[in-house]
Amino acid sequence: MPMILIKGSYLIKGFEPDGDTIRFLPDDPTLWSKVPGGVKVRDGGASLRLDGIDALETHYQGVGPEFAHQPLDLGAHAARNVLLAWLGFTDVQRGGDEKVTSATPETVSGYILASGADKFGRCVAFVGRGTPDPDAASGTSVMVTVPMVHQTANHELLSRGLVYPTFFSNLPEELRVDMAATARQARATKAPDSVWANDVTHTGAVIEDLGSLTDQLVILPKLFRSLADYLRLFGPSLDAFPAFLAGKDDEYFFSDPRFTTKGLQHVVDVIGNTVKLRPAIEDIVFLEK
Structure with a gap:
């Protein structure tokens, strides 16, 4: 299944990124209209849900009046911190509500490979930094291969065991099979900082x-x-x-x-x-x- 390549910037100040969710602002915000399912857009940007993975919750509300979280020192913060560092953010400062108050730099350039939107209006995507390889024009429909997935934060987090595999039907089978193998390898390794060490x-x-x-x-x-x-x-x-x-x-x-x-x-x-x-x-x- 082809996905939509969109180039732009990640921004985290004023938001609450976690290990599988981050804010993205396309260079051309009109390209959101090309993503199936209806992405919820505000000020040109939208929230991304990283495809194929699920990180421990840092601020889940659900039915409660207050946010709940999973063990922050057993993987919830580790996945978030690695995602932001991998993208290129440093010196990230936060308030007590998990909201980022400052970061260096304020935005980081990159690209996404978007397959659609979930029921919350988040764009489901593979998240890349810098320039995609092979490169193509922003807004282009591209066939995403396993090597392309290996260039993304999704693969980085999964291979390090910092997130769980969680697959939805929009994910092409070839990519799903590779990500499943990556997850099994990470689970077998059980690195000390991984979710598998305490799962x-x-x-x-x-x-x-x-x-x-x-x-x-x-x-x-x-x-x-x-x-x-x-x-x-x-x-x-x-x-x-x-x-x-x-x-x-x-x-x-x-x-x-x-x-x-x-x-x-x-x-x-x-x-x-x-x-x-x-x-x-x-x-x-x-x-x-």
């Missing part, structure tokens, strides 16, 4: 309360978001968590897109206060809603 998604997360999620347990962010919402709505008992998952709109397949399953309750085990995802996350492909 309990597949071994079982023992959840006492919301604090278990925010301060202690490293789990797949997609599962964290559902658990955080459930706990804030219904309290510590997980008895109704499978029903809660059934009420969400997650639809996915494993190898054949013709055969989809609705609801993560089919692949998530809940035994007492322990939650475990059975299949490897890189084997699941979610339908983009």
Whole structure:
């Protein structure tokens, strides 16, 4: 599937970038109209969701009046810091709300390979720095190859084990297969600063309360978001968590897109206060809603 190459600049001052989300301003903002799905644009720029990966949450709101986060010192801040440094930002200063107050330089040039927009209006993209190789005119539809993906921040974060693989149906199969292999290698390596060093998604997360999620347990962010919402709505008992998952709109397949399953309750085990995802996350492909 071709993607839209757009050249421009990353900017972080006044925003809350994390390990898989950052602000991008095209040199020509009219090119947003070429991205399928309807990108939500403000002042010419838009929020990007890095394709194929999911970083630990640093400021998730969901149903709560206040933001929740995953363990900040066990990977949430590491992914964000590496993304910004890889792009070229230094001396990044933040307020207590995770918002960037200053950075050097204020903007960094780069490019994105955009496949579409998600339901929140974020542009789903591969994120590159400098000039793409091979180069093409901004706004051009290009066929993205595995070597091109290896030049992006998406691959950098995934190969270092700083983020989880999380695949949606818009991601071409060739790229998905390569990213899955990259994720498996990172999980096998279990670098000390990686999410895999402390991950309990597949071994079982023992959840006492919301604090278990925010301060202690490293789990797949997609599962964290559902658990955080459930706990804030219904309290510590997980008895109704499978029903809660059934009420969400997650639809996915494993190898054949013709055969989809609705609801993560089919692949998530809940035994007492322990939650475990059975299949490897890189084997699941979610339908983009």
